Amino acid sequence: MKKIFKKSIIIPLLLAVFTFSCKDLSELNENPNGVGPETVNPNLVMPTVLTEAAKAYVNLGYMDIAGVVQHTQKDAWASSHNDYDWGGNQSWNAYYDILRNNDLLYNRAVETKFEFHQGVALVMKSFMFGLITDLWGDAPYTDALKGEAGAVTDILPAFDTQDKIYAGIIADLEKANTLLSKSKADYDGIVDNVDVYYGGDPTKWRKMANSLLLRYYMRLSIKQPDIAKAGIEKVIGNATQYPIITVPADDATMSFPGNSDQDSWPANSVYDASGSGYRRIKMCATLVEKLETLKDPRLGIWANKVEVPLVVDATQPAGTDKIVNGKRILSPDKVKNTVVDTDPDYVGLPPSFSALPSSYNLNPTPGQTSYNPHVSFLNNIYKQAKGPLLKARLISAAEVNFILAEAALRGWNAGTAKDRYEAGVKASMDTWTVGGSYATYIANPGVAFDKSIQQVIEQKWIASWTAATEAWFDFRRTGFPALKAGPAAKREVLPVRFYYMQDELQINKANAESAVSRLEITSYSQADKGNSAWSKQWLIQGTKKPW
Template identity: 60%
Template sequence: MIIKNKLLFGWALLLLCTFSCKEDLIEMNINPNGASPETANPNLVLSTVLTEAGKSVLNLGYQDIAGVMQHTQKDGWSGAHNSYDWNRSNSWSGYYGILRNNQFVYDRAVELDQELHQGVTLVIRGMMFGLITDLWGDAPYSLALKGNEVTPETTFPAYDTQENIYKGILDELEVANQLLSKSKGDYNSSIEGADVFYSGDPSKWRKMANSLKLRFYMRLSEKLPDFAKQGIETILANPGMYPIITNPGDDATMGFESISKESSWPNNTKFDVDASNYRRLKMCQTLVEAMRAKNDPRLGVWANPVEIPLVVDASLPEGTDKIEDGKRYLSPDVLESRNVALEDISQNPDYVGIPPGIAGAQVYNMSPDANQAAFNPHVSWLNDRYREPTGPLLRARLITASEVNFILAEAALKGWAVGGTAEEYYNKAIQSSFTTWGLSGSVETYLTQENVKFDGTVKQLIEQKWIASWTAAAESWFDYRRTGYPELEAGPYTIRSVLPVRLYYMVEERNLNQENAEAAMSRLEITNFSEVDGANSAWSKPWVIQGTGKPW
């Protein structure tokens, strides 16, 4: 009996220790400095949502899509930028990561009855889902962001059609417009400390919501013209209910700090000692020549003048290749010895851009040393401000007064009722852009030039909108797809002879969600330029431009 009691006591002690240790381990696994999802202040996550959203928009429009739209070219590591060699590597995981965090803020805001937070997160949701469908086409939308509901439908979500995504976004932005209709003091919460766009001002967020609606209605204008017309006219008919961004002071933008590389303007030199990222990004000839032809002073804000212009002079002795008075003088035979034709170089005395999609971008315009091509003194570098981690003009630009006024100019040109003429909105759009870049005093002279005065064509309007989209080139790409303007030609060494119109669905998505990805790919329109890619090509047309004959 004694032995039996001892055994029972031993087992009891062992069980007590086991449960005690398990409880201790659970308690030890709780981060005392972390935020519980059940009690977290939404602002702790909202600040990350906003900054990551701002950076994602900038990185898209300042990097490879700026190469597609021929704002810039790279003279090193240039395949994706100059030649569209994307290799199905463009992933949407970062965008969905932002949306998951945004959904957390929204859900917490619903729990806490915080209408301001709900409205702001719906605006971000609309912008980010809009970006996803703009870039890829059909995508998970209605069943996305439901990872906590472990079902086959949410684990491997079906792709919504592009049409349904756009319409769903517009509906959600309408809800955001209503939620953001109160004055700041009437809300039971504040986002002032977390809001890097508008410092907690709900009236500006409301303008952003309605301005995004204008963007997406115009996106649909070729495919669903009556739907787009009704939507835009409804907004413009009632400015009290639907305020929009009309001046640069209401632009949705985000500045940068120099605290770390992650919080700084991308590709600056402060955190990159040899300046390789900054120096590899150069102006593209297409944009440079378009602006030079119009004496556009914004060019000097965005680019440095060429350090050493070229001068080819047939009167010089053979073999002349010298730098004198800040210029490099060459005799024609020097070009011949390098197998370079006169028409293949630029003798611009002010700004020189690299032609799009050429071979040997690193040695364009007689670079003196191929090994140091990134320091080429015969092409224009970006303005020195783009070396810096921060500055008043270094901002991510999500949607602006310039873009909105160009949208209204285009709507007016279509004959839609928008309360003004196409010329009035066109002029306002350019004025807004000049104000943004600190050139408001120069705009009147610019607008009086014969090749700038509004000529009543979509071509001129979209070309000016393309120029104004500097560092936000993704918007000009989406405009190009539906209008065919500006009339850009692919370079001689790009992997297709025309510009792409979408991103590839990435390999990991096709592997993990194969059935739904293949269904989405089957809805793409294969074109003559899809070639070996098949349906999932950057040259296969998504729904929004199918049947439009655009852009090629």
């Protein structure tokens, strides 16, 4: 029985080995249930590109960059968010992964003659490369995405200069505008539900393309003002040829299904049982105080009122520290020289407050598991995995109108500055469900149009809530709002770029070092030298901005 058993195993194994040895190994590696890149339908690739791009953008604008522009601060695990302690190793790999998928989308769209998909892919290529160069500066562009070609120049690509990348982005958006200029019925291959931004609507994609044109032309407004002026005037001067986003219904947004942690609003408490991600994010005092000064109704949409206000009462006997009618009553000796915020409604966490930000405002439970009842939490909607206001917002009517208001104030033919400014404010308020308060708000001191670029940029900063990367790029270009680093920040001023990651500096050494050499070292670069978050990329070199 033993011999028969062994033969019954060995003989089939030998036959299997013999059979497979006659086959090409590439055949054995083929997944019979998979779809190869050479035959994949563009509609199978598009959702991955769109969802991953939107998630990457909101993860910047709602998380650490919201800390840089002082929309929010964290009271624990806060060093990168509050203090810009980024460690010099910020990776762009996930962004290039999106671009590789997008490149496949574009190539397959060309092969299948799906012009709508080609236009979408060019818009997303522009958006992602725009994000990369805005964050890092010079970056692989022309030779990027060619790794499979096998040449050394493809595997170790050169870094294109920032001006060349912007020029390429603008050219691609112009091409996308043309590709997306037909009616929906004239395109092949559109499947509405794979387009998670616009449901297969080429007209709205065309508006997104041209609105991004305005964004990137305005990026160049200080460094290349003639190009910026001509580009914006061209777009605005021909509304038929260059339709743009002017109302919130056309905003480029993505909702979250909320079915799992991977497709939900970031830092929610539905898939984080501890709720720590939500609990640690607090409103920043910089934003809270600005909104309160302007009597801005958006504050109540974004933040909760402070749970337990502080009251310092000089009539109380020494040693008083008690809760009365939901308020914490303190005698002056209990406060001493500690700075406290006794606002009865909203209290923000000051930027880069200290190495222990959870201690602010006499928090009774400082530390990593802190629950500070004396600082405003974000609104409860941000605990949820999904919701009507929980959207990644890639570009909006508010942003577009503020761009045009700034352009008009620079003397360019972009409409009436006051009308554009007010339209931007109204679009943001409508987006955040407080449009009914617009007439009162726009008449408030500090909100009523004062003909200054500073006011336009400050309202744009407010409107960029959860999309804070744009506020950072505007601050870097204009110096507005006049944000100041706090005492625990890594430097005395705000950073202006991301670090090139160590893998790139080591593996693609020559090209990366060449890019670093083109950065402008500043007095804040310090030991990081060229590759510093405080070294200036081409876009702001020689501008004396933002500091």
